[in-house]
Amino acid sequence: MFTKILIANRGEIALRIIQACREMGIASLAVYSDADQDALHTRFADEAIHIGPALSRKSYLNLDRIMAAARKNGVDAIHPGYGFLSENATFAQACEAEGIAFIGPSSDCLARAGDKARIRGIVAGTDVPIIPGSTAALVDVESACQAAQKIGYPVIIKASGGGGGRGMRVAYNQQALIEAFEVAGGEARAAFGNPDLYLEKYIERPRHIEIQILADRQGHCIHLGERECSIQKRYQKLIEEAPSPFVDDDLRRDMGRAAIEVAQAVGYQNAGTIEFLVDAQKNFYFMEVNARIQVEHPVTEWVTGIDLIRQQIRIADGQPLPFKQTDIKIQGWSMECRINAADPENDFMPSPGEVNRLLLPHGPGVRVDTMLYPGCMVPPFYDSLICKLSVWDEDRPAVIRRMGRALMACQIEGIDVTVPFHRRVLADPDFIRGDFDTHFLKRFETSESGSRQS
Amino acid sequence: MGKSIYTITSPLMGTFYHASNPDEAPLVKEGQHIEASSVVCIIESMKIFTELRTEKSGLVKSILVENEEAVMKNQALIEIEV
Numbered sequence: 001m002f003t004k005i006l007i008a009n010r011g012e013i014a015l016r017i018i019q020a021c022r023e024m025g026i027a028s029l030a031v032y033s034d035a036d037q038d039a040l041h042t043r044f045a046d047e048a049i050h051i052g053p054a055l056s057r058k059s060y061l062n063l064d065r066i067m068a069a070a071r072k073n074g075v076d077a078i079h080p081g082y083g084f085l086s087e088n089a090t091f092a093q094a095c096e097a098e099g100i101a102f103i104g105p106s107s108d109c110l111a112r113a114g115d116k117a118r119i120r121g122i123v124a125g126t127d128v129p130i131i132p133g134s135t136a137a138l139v140d141v142e143s144a145c146q147a148a149q150k151i152g153y154p155v156i157i158k159a160s161g162g163g164g165g166r167g168m169r170v171a172y173n174q175q176a177l178i179e180a181f182e183v184a185g186g187e188a189r190a191a192f193g194n195p196d197l198y199l200e201k202y203i204e205r206p207r208h209i210e211i212q213i214l215a216d217r218q219g220h221c222i223h224l225g226e227r228e229c230s231i232q233k234r235y236q237k238l239i240e241e242a243p244s245p246f247v248d249d250d251l252r253r254d255m256g257r258a259a260i261e262v263a264q265a266v267g268y269q270n271a272g273t274i275e276f277l278v279d280a281q282k283n284f285y286f287m288e289v290n291a292r293i294q295v296e297h298p299v300t301e302w303v304t305g306i307d308l309i310r311q312q313i314r315i316a317d318g319q320p321l322p323f324k325q326t327d328i329k330i331q332g333w334s335m336e337c338r339i340n341a342a343d344p345e346n347d348f349m350p351s352p353g354e355v356n357r358l359l360l361p362h363g364p365g366v367r368v369d370t371m372l373y374p375g376c377m378v379p380p381f382y383d384s385l386i387c388k389l390s391v392w393d394e395d396r397p398a399v400i401r402r403m404g405r406a407l408m409a410c411q412i413e414g415i416d417v418t419v420p421f422h423r424r425v426l427a428d429p430d431f432i433r434g435d436f437d438t439h440f441l442k443r444f445e446t447s448e449s450g451s452r453q454s
Numbered sequence: 455m456g457k458s459i460y461t462i463t464s465p466l467m468g469t470f471y472h473a474s475n476p477d478e479a480p481l482v483k484e485g486q487h488i489e490a491s492s493v494v495c496i497i498e499s500m501k502i503f504t505e506l507r508t509e510k511s512g513l514v515k516s517i518l519v520e521n522e523e524a525v526m527k528n529q530a531l532i533e534i535e536v
Contacts, residue, residue, distance in 0.1 A: 342500075353527075
């Protein structure tokens, strides 16, 4: 087993990895920037080494500095956490070249998984469904109609140069497509300087559901069920749960098999996540591979009883998985609220600053992953995620009540946080029924602002 | 009539950038005339980039902070003679 692991990250995930190392009898080496001299990961690791100024690209994204720290301090593995360098193939390659274990997939696999066109090509060669669409730019309205005929309506027209929802139009029939094609082409030229359009099947009311997988070096690959991640704002997840209220045993089995097929096709090792879009008829489509530990991994740990960070370290050390697919049982229900330093009353404007008063929830079935302490500084240089509150209970209604109780006891003062927002979502009838999709928050915020004005 | 000074302040704690990306020229320079509602700088806070615009047109009198400098909420950034 490894003797010392460098943790190339900060915040709650660095602490989470330090905890796992300590439980496994492995020494931990933290790295920290100027802004994190008093941070908990700096204080709690067995050793800590300064790697640069506050700005991420000069410290936590500085591959050379981190590799130098690893070399100098005799570590035999690096855990990249999530974000920062976690999916950087060059970083994994540098570790491989130094004979240091990168706790994640191989650099080759990261390169494959990180290239959207390449991974789509790889998955297209399997039985796993991808969202049907035109691959090349549409030359004229006739070819658009032909493509739509083949895929089936509704379709969505997207600008090749667009992104973040801009330059998109939905068409439910050929007449609408012809009109949309003309308008969208002009818009795309004006907005992006590139009139190229392509077309995809439009998934109405999609859910974002992902499958956690574990794959060892001996070729075993299992899945640990799904996480429901449809509660998002601008593609940022805010509430996750496991299992999903929408997924039954059949769908879980099929999605699990598909996830394993993708993982094997891409040569995946270690813990990873395969993201899918699921439509109202329970058809699912591959979206992307997240080649790292996920922020929302605690909900899977709650319902499976498996410590994912510990498994990551064991796999990187070359040990085979200690369980088979048939050993995995999903028990009870879990939910996580991401508490961000942001003002939900002001369009989630970032709110860094000093936390002058802090009370965190405790009690049965409650877990808090956070780097906060009373008097700590939340720096403006990094992500706004400051606390992950997750709970477990026997079923979903009980989980919602327990989360409500925990949120009541979560008092973070001095900065704006998203706790009041989570309380309101938890009281929403559609949310309580489990009736939502990735557009939920848009509708929720519109109806909220409407009811406040009246 | 004497000229007055209009000061642009930071709406939040973050990092001051004088250009939209590191390879580009600064959005404004001292001594330059700028029009109302043009973008004068970028503040990054928690990975969110906020463009700051001037409400008034005038002459850029002084830029009070360096590129990539950490700024506090309400800190004065740019003075404009209007």
